[in-house]
Amino acid sequence: DAKTTQPNSMESNEEEPVHLPCNHSTISGTDYIHWYRQLPSQGPEYVIHGLTSNVNNRMASLAIAEDRKSSTLILHRATLRDAAVYYCILSDQGGSEKLVFGKGTKLTVNP
Amino acid sequence: GAVVSQHPSWVICKSGTSVKIECRSLDFQATTMFWYRQFPKQSLMLMATSNEGSKATYEQGVEKDKFLINHASLTLSTLTVTSAHPEDSSFYICSAIMYSNQPQHFGDGTRLSIL
Numbered sequence: 001d002a003k004t005t006q007p008n009s010m011e012s013n014e015e016e017p018v019h020l021p022c023n024h025s026t027i028s029g030t031d032y033i034h035w036y037r038q039l040p041s042q043g044p045e046y047v048i049h050g051l052t053s054n055v056n057n058r059m060a061s062l063a064i065a066e067d068r069k070s071s072t073l074i075l076h077r078a079t080l081r082d083a084a085v086y087y088c089i090l091s092d093q094g095g096s097e098k099l100v101f102g103k104g105t106k107l108t109v110n111p
Numbered sequence: 112g113a114v115v116s117q118h119p120s121w122v123i124c125k126s127g128t129s130v131k132i133e134c135r136s137l138d139f140q141a142t143t144m145f146w147y148r149q150f151p152k153q154s155l156m157l158m159a160t161s162n163e164g165s166k167a168t169y170e171q172g173v174e175k176d177k178f179l180i181n182h183a184s185l186t187l188s189t190l191t192v193t194s195a196h197p198e199d200s201s202f203y204i205c206s207a208i209m210y211s212n213q214p215q216h217f218g219d220g221t222r223l224s225i226l
Contacts, residue, residue, distance in 0.1 A: 036215075043217030043219050045217065097208070097211060098157065098160065102154060104154065
């Protein structure tokens with residue numbers, strides 16, 4: 001499985017945008033980029049995924065670099081409920097079969 | 112949205128006991144279910160992949176005779192930790208997918224403590 005690199009932690013202020021980076025320099029042409037997040041004492045939650053084009057949904061936006069070696073998860077207005085560990089994961093299939101979780105980025109949101 | 116329910120949410124039992132954890136997809140039929148384990152301050156580790164009606168595929172290093180997985184229907188998978196010991200204490204999480212090109216939907220996890 002191709003590896004991803006994320007900062008261990010990030011901080012943000014409430015109602016400000018948050019940009020969570022992910023490097024995946026060894027990504028293959030068929031790898032999808034997935035983002036999940038895990039709130040304390042809960043199972044992970046799907047956030048967004050994409051292949052080449054930028055993606056938007058009600059939770060976040062995913063900006064994918066043209067060479068696909070990096071991507072950024074964008075939370076447009078952080079809330080306290082967005083405090084979680086965010087995982088950037090590559091998967092060979094669009095359907096997230098066999099996800100390999102790294103350490104992720106712990107996001108702290110300050111009131 | 113797709114909902115996955117795990118039961119129980121937490122369990123405390125004595126060493127040597129076998130513990131069964133249920134994972135149900137409440138509003139969709141899950142072609143595949145996954146079982147993960149998460150130790151404190153660590154990330155999730157995939158234990159096994161389970162397809163309805165067939166034997167589970169275990170990840171390297173996971174003892175299949177200790178962690179019994181049954182996926183009897185498209186909405187239910189169970190994980191039984193047999194003869195549990197304190198080192199099996201962990202947060203066990205299941206997930207399910209409807210189709211192969213869909214995201215995984217996770218349960219809220221089961222916190223297992225073996226005394």
